[in-house]
Amino acid sequence: MERTLITEKLAAIFRNVFNDDAIILRDDLTANEVANWDSLTHMLMIGEVEKVFSVRFKLKELGKLENVKNLVDLIEQKVKS
Amino acid sequence: MSEYLIRKAIVNDIPFLADVVIASEKGMSDRLSFATLFNKTEAEVKDLIMLMLEEETEGCELSLSSFIITEFEGRPISGSGAWIEGLNGALPSKILKSNLISYTFGEKSVRYLRTKAHIVQDVLIEREPMTLQLEYFHILNEHLGKGLDADLMHRIEENARAQYPGLGKVQCQIFKNSVFSIKILLRHGFRIAKSYKSADEEIFDYLPYNEKLVMEKEFKN
Numbered sequence: 001m002e003r004t005l006i007t008e009k010l011a012a013i014f015r016n017v018f019n020d021d022a023i024i025l026r027d028d029l030t031a032n033e034v035a036n037w038d039s040l041t042h043m044l045m046i047g048e049v050e051k052v053f054s055v056r057f058k059l060k061e062l063g064k065l066e067n068v069k070n071l072v073d074l075i076e077q078k079v080k081s
Numbered sequence: 082m083s084e085y086l087i088r089k090a091i092v093n094d095i096p097f098l099a100d101v102v103i104a105s106e107k108g109m110s111d112r113l114s115f116a117t118l119f120n121k122t123e124a125e126v127k128d129l130i131m132l133m134l135e136e137e138t139e140g141c142e143l144s145l146s147s148f149i150i151t152e153f154e155g156r157p158i159s160g161s162g163a164w165i166e167g168l169n170g171a172l173p174s175k176i177l178k179s180n181l182i183s184y185t186f187g188e189k190s191v192r193y194l195r196t197k198a199h200i201v202q203d204v205l206i207e208r209e210p211m212t213l214q215l216e217y218f219h220i221l222n223e224h225l226g227k228g229l230d231a232d233l234m235h236r237i238e239e240n241a242r243a244q245y246p247g248l249g250k251v252q253c254q255i256f257k258n259s260v261f262s263i264k265i266l267l268r269h270g271f272r273i274a275k276s277y278k279s280a281d282e283e284i285f286d287y288l289p290y291n292e293k294l295v296m297e298k299e300f301k302n
């Protein structure tokens with residue numbers, strides 16, 4: 001799957017889970033900058049990403065996600081393998 | 082106090098710590114959010130809490146390294162969890178904790194949570210970076226009233242200052258009906274800084290109460 005398509009799908013997940021149609025994904029976007037990104041919505045977001053991309057993250061992988069770029073990189077790597 | 086030994090938690094303490102987490106989460110109620118929000122039994126939750134503690138993700142309330150234990154006659158009789166939010170560039174604890182839950186509870190439970198998340202949204206409170214966050218504090222009933230809480234509080238603060246000498250504040254998020262714990266915190270110099278209340282009556286089916294307090298104490302550096 002192409003990186004652009006991953007980002008598009010991810011943006012749709014973010015807008016839905018964080019309930020904000022105006023969210024624009026940037027590489028350096030972090031949890032602290034998104035209003036509704038709390039412990040519950042984070043779990044929902046991870047769950048949606050795993051479902052939409054048919055992937056399963058390891059805990060170690062989740063612990064290294066500091067921004068959107070890290071997440072896109074991880075999805076790209078997972079869907080390729 | 083000489084018969085009590087306060088020490089850092091170790092792997093062998095994990096089953097006891099799971100009980101500490103469950104007792105603290107329930108507070109003065111019989112509602113355990115890890116069970117009600119994820120459609121799990123209490124026994125299942127205990128196993129999952131043990132798994133999360135075994136993962137040792139530093140920097141949140143479910144990190145083994147956040148806990149100290151009091152031992153009496155070689156057995157744990159109290160557990161307390163505290164960490165410094167975001168220390169050494171760690172991810173926010175809300176993310177670390179959510180990663181642990183997503184990973185251990187699994188997809189089905191997270192799907193169930195999706196249908197309930199709106200009920201508890203009003204009492205989710207952000208943690209202040211670089212403050213000491215006190216989350217779990219439980220002493221077995223037969224050891225209450227022996228001054229143990231003061232020693233534990235002192236040790237928690239001492240450990241935190243050793244990690245971060247510039248520490249300015251300790252905070253604790255607590256349900257308003259936890260009157261006994263609130264009394265203890267007030268006695269140790271905490272004050273009520275903020276209050277978050279949900280108007281959704283359904284919350285009583287899932288959480289111990291509909292109002293959460295942020296209690297805090299500032300340190301003079």
